[in-house]
Structures are given as C-alpha cells and as structure tokens.
Amino acid sequence: MNKQEAKRKALDYFDKAKIAITSEEEGRLEVTDLGLGRLEEIGLQILIYVNTDRYCAKEMVLFPGQTCPEHRHPEVEGETGKQETFRCRLGTVYLYVEGEPTESMKCNPPEGNEEHYTVGKEIVLEPGEQFTIPPNTRHWFQAGDEGAVISEFSSTSRDDFDVFTNPNIDR
Secondary structure (H helix, E strand, C coil): CCHHHHHHHHHHHHHHCCCCCCHHHHHHCEEECCCCCCCCCECEEEEEEEECCCCEEEEEEECCCCEEEEEECCCECCECCCCEEEEEEEEEEEEEECCCCCCCCCCCCCCCCHHHCCCCEEEEECCCCEEEECCCCCEEEEEEEEEEEEEEEECCCCHHHCEECCCCCCC
C-alpha cells in the first residue's frame, strides 16, 4: 500500500468512527512508515488538531495489526517529557508499557524487529476506554484485527525528540 492509499483508508476509518474531518485537515493527515518501508506492519496515520507549548490533541489510525514501534518521550530542554492519554474510538488497541510483563500477550512485535520491543505490560483498550502514559515511559501499541482509531490528548508533542528503541527508525 502506498501513502496515498493509506491516506484514503485512514479517512474511511475516521468516517466509521464518526469523526468529522475537514478538507483542510485531510490535507494535513500524515502517513508515516517511520523510515522502515513496512507501512502495513509498522507505521501510523496521524492528524494533529492542535499542538501548542501547553497541550496537543490528535487522532491516530492504525490499520489491522499495524504497530507503532516502541518509544519514549524524554525531557526536552529542561521540560518534562510528553504525558499522553490514549482514548480508543474504534476497534481494539493493544498498548504495551513498562511494568510486569503480561504472561500471554495478545500481540507480537513485527517479525524481524522483536529485539526492539522490550516492554510487555499489556493494556487493552476498547472503544470508550482510555489510559494515560507517564512521561519518559517506553511504550508501543498495535491495532487488533479490525484496525483502530485513537484520540490522543497530551502535553506538548515534540515528535522529533522521541527516542525509539529501534535505531533504524527515522521520524
């Protein structure tokens, strides 16, 4: 799937989730494979509504089985790293964070990348459920079989400072 097809597919997910997107927002919808060239497995579709020096709000779409790789939001220029709340709007989101690993995780890291996924405490989010990730906490997430739409509410987002466990990721 190319980025244009992914963009059209993401817009369909917003429609299924009954999230109205303006034509201006459609133009800002980002599709990223994080430089790995495996968009259907590893990547994310993101629409940022607002990102100021105080807060950020965005929507994220994950296609079935698509994974956002493990990363953390560190302190930046003396300011605490991003704290974010994920709220599931459509589908199922499997979120993995630091803590006691879940014995029988429902998801697996993408093949060939297992060494870059080091946390395994599983949080399952269904529509209407949410979870807050503290700053500088390693985490990754994956959509269930039907894909997912996630609303994110956070402190300021500085994606270019995110630290990914996989050194090959280019954000």
